[in-house]
Amino acid sequence: MCLLNGIPLKIKESSLLQEENITKKLYADYSKFREAIYNNLVKNNPETDKLLLFKKTQKLLDRFLFILFAEDRLLLPPNSISEIVKQWTTLKEDLDEYIPLYDRFKKYFGYMNTGYKGKKYDIYAYNGGLFAPDEILDNISIDDEIIYKHTLILSQYDYETDVDVNILGHIFEHSLGEIENVQAEIKGEKIDSQKTKRKKDGIFYTPKYITKYIVENTVGKLCSEKRAELDIIDEEYVKGRKNRKKEIISALDEKLTRYRDWLLNLTILDPACGSGAFLNQALDYLITEHRKIDDLRTQLLGGGLVLSDITTDILEKNIYGVDLNEESVEIAKLSLWLRTAQKGRKLNKLNNNIKCGNSLIDDPEVAGEKAFNWYKEFPNIFREKKKKVWHVTTATHNSRYSQRMFDNHVVRGEAEWFDTEDAIIITETVKEIAISDKLNILEYNICGDHMHILLVCEEEELTKIVGKIKSVTAKIRNRKRGYTETRGHAPLSDADTCDTPRTTRGHAPLSAREAPLSAGEAPLSAEEAPLSAGEAPLSGNSTPLSLVSPRTEKERGNTQRQVWTQKFGKTEVMDQEYLANAIKYIRDNRIKHELPEITEIINLKKEFLCTLNHAFRQEYKGGFDVVIGNPPYVRAELLGFCRDYLASKYVVFNPSGDLFSYFYEQSFKLLNATGLFGFISNTFDKTTAGVSIREYLQREVQILKYIDFTEVQIFEGATTYPVIIIARNQKLTSQSFEYIKIPKSSQSSVIDIEFHDVVPVNQSLMHKENWSFKSNNAVDLIEKLKQNKTIRDVYGKCYYGVKTALNEAFIIPKSFDVGEHVKPIYEGKELEKWVAHESVQQLIIFESKWTKKNYGYEITENEAIEKLQKEYPNLINQILLFEEQAKKRYDKGDFYWELRNCAYYDLFEKPKIVFPNLQNSNKFAYDESGAYINAPAVILPTNDRFLTAVLNSKLVWYFLTNLCVVRNGGYIEVKPQYFEQIPVPDLSEEFKRKLSILTNDIISKTTEKQKVQIKFNKLLSSKYPALKETKKLENWYRLGFIEFKKELSKQKVAFSLSDESEWIAYFEEQTRSYKFIISSIANLEREIDHLVYEMYGLTDDEIKIVEGSV
Structure with a gap:
């Protein structure tokens, strides 16, 4: 069975390759047809707008494509297009009845629109707008040879088997660049290849x-x-x-x-x-x-x-x-x-x-x-929402007693009463729901045993909204106050609300000019008794994440603390006077009940109450x-x-x-x-x-x-x-x-x-x-690592390398003695793991403000250049080669030969850890050579060599891959803000000592490895000066001698028998030496990984997570 693995995929790939080849060929023919028609239309119809002609060219090609597909799929008589061309040729050559070929096609387009019944074939009226009369296309002229040549070419494809409808998408994608070129040409504009329509x-x-x-x-x-x-x-x-x-x-x-x-x-x-x-x-x-x-x-x-x-x-x-x-x-x-x-x-x-x-x-x-x-x-x-204003009131559990409860001898328990802390918690929760669910709340207040909300919504939404507010506020209030968590409320039906008159038991009736009190303050019926434990809690699709309780119904059992009555009161606000009274009544409700205003609630209301205009905005x-x-x-x-x-x-x-x-x-x-x-x-x-x-x-x-x-x-x-x-x-x-x-x-x-x-x-x-x-266990591991201090906490900031804004002017091959204005420099791609090889490039550096500081603040550009050419002729002449580009730099000093202002040049010359910003595996190196680094590579100033070992460990790579942005080819972008988050535990001196020894050993081995590599490459280039260094030759140690010899032969290099014998011996000796060093480095890295796991306190299961991911 394993022999069959991947076969369906290979068949698909083969099919796709064939489709791609057909697509390219068809598109080439299609593109030539479009170009020919457009150019011909412009020539024959000079009075018509070019942009319009271009759009009509597209539509005309759509018509031809439809017919080509349709005739091969038997929706039209077979070979319709070639038959039209054949008939036209017969009329012209045999019957001396010439009419333009395009007119014959226009006639056929008309058949496609209205239908046609003939002796030999019928054409059904397929039109869906594509073949409808078009004033422009019906009145333009196109040269015969254009139509004749290109329709016959496009007719040669099999649109039933070889050309899938999906090919139109590919054709369209290919067309975009050409379409923009034509449109720009029409408008007399230049095309920027970086800003083509596709891009x-x-x-x-x-x-x-x-x-x-x-x-x-x-x-x-x-x-x-x-x-x-x-x-x-x-x-x-x-x-x-x-x-x-x-x-x-x-x-x-x-x-x-x-x-x-x-x-x-x-x-x-x-x-x-x-x-x-x-x-x-x-x-x-x-x-x-x-x-x-x-x-x-x-x-x-x-x-x-x-x-x-x-x-x-x-x-x-x-x-x-x-x-x-x-x-x-x-x-x-x-x-x-x-x-x-x-x-x-x-x-x-x-x-x-x-x-x-x-x-x-x-x-x-x-x-x-x-x-x-x-x-x-x-x-x-x-559909536009039909919103109304609702005055909603809901009372707390046991705060009201109904006739039905009395009739059924229901014993009334202790009523829920909200103190200031309760009121703030509930209001905060209402705010969160209102913002999250975009509720339209005009006014709100909460008193000791009830809550008022003036809400704008559709009538069918009301029960769900209020049900959610009651359920979620109950959960959060109980949780935060340490009470047994409430089960909330089941979603309420319309039967669970009370449409009530404008009076309330226990409070003085309002006059007709006052806003109604909701029935939530009225006596409750027996149906308003606490919900049984078997009733479902509100599910509410839009419950905020932080409000969702993880506890199950079984866990909660029958010990819930009820907060609200099951029912709530609702009254529709019908006119402006009524609305004004309702707003005032709710706003002053705490005063009415002789309760002090709560500043926190007043401030919270400002965050979620809305205006009437906002509430009645168009919503759908x-x-x-x-x-x-x-x-x-x-x-x-x-x-x-x-x-x-x-x-x-x-x-x-x-x-x-x-x-x-x-x-x-x-x-x-x-x-x-x-x-x-x-x-x-x-x-x-x-x-x-x-x-x-x-x-x-x-x-x-x-x-x-x-x-x-x-x-x-x-x-x-x-x-x-x-x-x-x-x-x-x-x-x-x-x-x-x-x-x-x-x-x-x-x-x-x-x-x-x-x-x-x-x-x-x-x-x-x-x-x-x-x-x-990551899996839950992997997430837990990351969180565990984050409990430590970070690189930023322990070592401070890291820094980008030098930004010249014109590397070709300021970064040159190694040519001059190192001094004040010449420094060794690495580019990110040159940086290796553990230690970088000897620098082969140099940085020309005139710091920002250096010229005026040394030559006087009044000096002119020409005067400064004259002085520089006397003192530093080689350096300034190198920069002068790029004078125009250097002047256009945004990042520069007072003069174009100066680099941008940088406050940390001195840090490059001190011990540091350096690394490229793009990495596909750890590439942190310790450097004390005083070399500079080119941005976007980064440095961390430190004397702690042992930190290099930590950074090059599998654990740190695991952490970085969970944090950094992934780029093409599996590279991650190790920007300073990510690097500085690497966790660093408090290390004992013994751990530091062990890691330092391992770091020194591995740096030594890496340097030895680099010397072997460089020595071999130098010998090769000295023996064969014309030899070009390929990727394979650069990595000669990965080749066998036969493959190495074959690579040389590609550049016409052949060994004599005596030379070959010497080269085999030398090649195998150097390969063995190199691989032995590599093996030693791998062993040292394994030791480091185990020390680092111990250092961070990882369990065996956590180590498996790391090892399995890197």
């Missing part, structure tokens, strides 16, 4: 295996949940109808009907739909699901398989997309048409479902004509069931035109945040209360700019899956660090989600995500500062 709009075509995975885990998950809810079990349908009761058959059939009805009401959105990759995948999934229903029904009822025709319903009811790019919207429509077109059936009109607009901005002042109001554009998805309910997609990746510096708008509208706003982060928040706003979300985007788990989106997701949604692709490349031609996030639009209810890491070794055209290990990660234990995806 600026952040558009990357998503591979099919990614769209499939996301659709299966969102749309598919909802379908699975619905089938489980309806109890649809396939095996029950396989049994058929024979020997089964009619009622059972009817019930099983009814389940399928209900499931299909549910499917047809499922709404799926891609808010950045591009060319429609996700929408097509969702369409495929839904079609398959309907086919399963047909199959189950056939198995149940017997007879032949009858396939329902539901593609029209799916396109019109289930699939929605929006994109900023007009061309992509048209491609998305075209791909959906091609996937669903059937012979003899009109194309769906997709304008109501697939729209062009700015998904993030609804203000025309910012987005112009692309401003997009979701609620107006999709009124079938969203509803939303999509699923939002999926690949949002554009656009860096913050390109968002300047809308930065203020984004800051005002999105809580995830960050000045450095990428555009995709706003798509996250917008998507959850567009989802319904429990909808599913699936995105592939750039990672943000550890970036500084990602803190706001991390905080938002952790607080607002339930993450279900997190797929980490940061070590592999998903999008061709783009360096990205992608992740897939699957989430549900509800507050945290389940603690853990599935984390899957795709390692670099899995790089492939198709990556089998399910093949990789799943790590359960506790969402509640992640920190907004950075996300670490």
Whole structure:
């Protein structure tokens, strides 16, 4: 069986390679056709706007592509295009009846729109807008040879077997750069290759295996949940109808009907739909699901398989997309048409479902004509809330006594009474709920035995909102006061509220001009007795994380301390006078009951009360069931035109945040209360700019899956660090989600995500500062390490290396004697583990202000150069080679030959630990050579050699990989702010002594290793001066002699027999020596690791966690 491992994946990869080759060839032909048509249109139609002609070129090609696909899929007569060309040739050459070839195609386009019945063939009216009359396309002229040549070329492809509809997405992606070139040329603008539309709009075509995975885990998950809810079990349908009761058959059939009805009401959105990759995948999934229903029904009822025709319903009811790019919207429509077109059936009109607009901005002042109001554009998805003002009152347990309680001889227990501390705790909790759930509270107060809330919401929301407030405040108050934790309240039904007259027992009635007292202050009925332990607590999807109790119902038992009555009073406020009275009544309620005002509560109310205008702002309910997609990746510096708008509208706003982060928040706003979300985007788990989106997701949604692709490349031609996030639009209810890491070794055209290990990660234990995806035990280990002091605590700051802003001018090969203005320097890529080899570069350094300090503060640039050329001719002449670039530097001193101001140059010349910012394994070296370091490499000034051993241990690497941002190829970015968080325990002198000895030994061995390596390389270069150093030759010790000889032969180097004999002996001797040193270093590193584990007090299980991860 093991021989078969990976075969399906290899087949997929082979298929993808073939598809890629066809895509490239087809796109090349398509691109030439488009270019030829556009140039011809411009020539033949000079009076028409060029931009408009360009857009019409795109539409014309869409028409041709549809016909090409349709004729090969038998939706149209076979070879329609070549037949049109053939007929035109016959008319022109044999019958002397010339008409332009484009006119023949226009006639055919008309058939596609209206239909045609002929003697030889019929054409059905497929139009869904694509072939509708178009004033421009109907009146332009195109040269015959353009149409003739290119239509025949494109006709040669097999659009049934070789060309998949998905190819349109690839074609569109390839088109973007060319489209922008043409548009810029039209406007007379220059093209910046760094700001092409593909880069600026952040558009990357998503591979099919990614769209499939996301659709299966969102749309598919909802379908699975619905089938489980309806109890649809396939095996029950396989049994058929024979020997089964009619009622059972009817019930099983009814389940399928209900499931299909549910499917047809499922709404799926891609808010950045591009060319429609996700929408097509969702369409495929839904079609398959309907086919399963047909199959189950056939198995149940017997007879032949009858396939329902539901593609029209799916396109019109289930699939929605929006994109900023007009061309992509048209491609998305075209791909959906091609996937669903059937012979003899009109194309769906997709304008109501697939729209062009700015998904993030609804203000025309910012987005112009692309401003997009979701609620107006999709009124079938969203409905405006019908809000009312409610005066709600709820009383404390046992504070009221009802007639029914009296009649039933219920013994009244001790009433709950809130003191000042209780009142503050409850108000703080109400504030948290109000902010978290965006409640519209106009006024609020709490007295000894009751609470007033003036709330604006829909009537159907009221019971749930009040139920949650009562339940959560009870839990928090009891927990903080040390009482037995309350079980809260079951979700209240409408029967659990009291609509009451404007009077209350125990208090003087209000006049008609006064606001009503809620029935919460009225006597309670028997139904208001404490809840029994068997009743369910409020689940409340939006309970804040900090408020969720981990205790189970069984643990709580019957010992709960009840806080509130079960029921609450509600009165609708009907007019302005009534509202004003209600506000005043609630605000003054403590005074009315002769209770002192509480300053803390007055201040807390300011944080969550809102104005009437805010409360009655337009709010909508509803939303999509699923939002999926690949949002554009656009860096913050390109968002300047809308930065203020984004800051005002999105809580995830960050000045450095990428555009995709706003798509996250917008998507959850567009989802319904429990909808599913699936995105592939750039990672943000550890970036500084990602803190706001991390905080938002952790607080607002339930993450279900997190797929980490940061070590592999998903999008061709783009360096990205992608992740897939699957989430549900509800507050945290389940603690853990599935984390899957795709390692670099899995790089492939198709990556089998399910093949990789799943790590359960506790969402509640992640920190907004950075996300670490570890098991609970691993998280506990990190927390244990963090109990120690940090590098920053013990050693102070670390520092970036020198920033020249023009390395080619200031960093040169080793040429001069070291002195005041010449220093040895390492670049980050030269730094090795333990100790760096001898520096081969030098830094020319004239410190900021040095010129004026030494030559006088009035000296001019020319005068200074004259002096420098006398005193330091070689140095200044080197810089003068780059004079223009040096002058343009932002970071420089008073003169362009000076470096930027730096207060710690002296620290480079002292003992220090140095390290590159990008590392794929520990690379910390001890340096006392006085060498400088080039940024972004970092130094830590210290005399403690033993610290180098700690930093190069497996444990510290484990800690860093949990903290640092991951970059391409599995590298982590060890920035100063991360390095300074490394924990350092208090060490005994004995530990320091042992580590110092090991550090000295390993530095000595590393230096010895470097000498062997350098000696061999020098001999090789001296024997063969013309030899170019390749990666393999540089790492000669990893080769066998045969491979070493082969590498030399590539550069025409051949040994004589006598030379070869000597080289074999020498090569093998040096290889043995090198490998022996490497083995010695590995043994010393193992000793260090064990000492470090002991130093930090790790258990055997904790050591296994570290060893298993590095």
